[in-house]
Amino acid sequence: MGTPVGVVGDDGLADVLRDAGVAVERGRDGAVPNTDRVVAVGEDAVAAVARAEGDPLVLPVAAGRGVRSVPRDDAVAAVSGLAEARVESHPVLRVTMPDGTVEQAFWDVTLVTADAARISEFTVASTADRIGQFRADGVxxxxxxxxxxxxxxxxxxxxxxxxxxxxxxxxxxxxxPDHWVLPADGLSALVERDEATVKLLVDDHISRPVSYQERITISLGSPVRTAVVDESRSRFE
Known part of the structure; x- marks a missing residue:
């Protein structure tokens, strides 16, 4: 059977892998198994692995093209090829709130007005420069x-x-409008207008409201290692 592979996000796929002869350890109630290799099914599962302790090699399944995920039907073959996988490293964002609380994001961080048809004003900056100030529904x-x-x-x-x-x-x-590609480490976003309620989303999870003149800052956390195998899809298709 070999070393167990953790599975997060899909008990049905865990059964399929076990029936194929793979030693499996399931993640229960959102917990990530403490295994060297983890099959993460779906975007939420990949984000859960990013927030957890440890440094497993992650095989993303049906998790979008940003991590070159594998179709669910190809998961058994993909697990069989993990020993020859190429490894990609993906940064995790540490998001520091105005009160010092820190959350982690694998996909994105969003500031957005809570009510439809309401805009606010935002400033985006790095440690070296102010990048831009704009009125919008969010950033x-x-x-x-x-x-x-x-x-x-x-x-x-x-x-x-x-x-x-x-x-x-x-x-x-x-x-x-401008769009920017910037080093993630040291970015910040500030709410500049006191006219609408602005909420903070961390990987689509509503974290908290962000008030006028409150700033969130971003630094880099420990990266996530993902496996690229023959069954992995292109991120550009």
Missing amino acids: VIATAAGSPGYAHRVGGPILAPSEQAVVAPIAPFATD
Whole structure:
């Protein structure tokens, strides 16, 4: 049977792998098994692995193209090929709140107005410079893994794995808005207008409201290692 492979996000796939002769350890109630290799099914499962302790090699299954995931039907063959996998490294964002609380994001961090048809004003900066100030419904800061997701839908480019981030305004007031590709470490976003409630989302999880003149800052946490095998899909297709 060999060393167990952890499975997070799909008990049915865990049964399929076990029936194929793979030693499996299931993740229960969102917990990530303490195994050297983890099959993470879906975007939420990949994000859960990123937040957990340890440094497993992660095989993303049906988790989008940002991490070159494997179709669910090909998971058994992909697990069999893990010994020859190429490894990609994906950064994790450490998001520090105004009160010092820290959360971690694998895909993206979003500031967005809570009410429809309400805009606010945001400033994005790095440790070296002020990048831009704009009126919009919000702003998304996406990792390279998250760049094919919401950031791309609002006009951002798709990035290959790196420590850079895509910064894109959401429904900006300007008709020709800028989008930026910037080093993720040291980015910050500030709410500049006291006219609408702004909420913070960390990987689509609503974290907390962010008030006028409150700033969130971003640094880099421990990266996630993902496996690229023959069955992995391209991030650019």
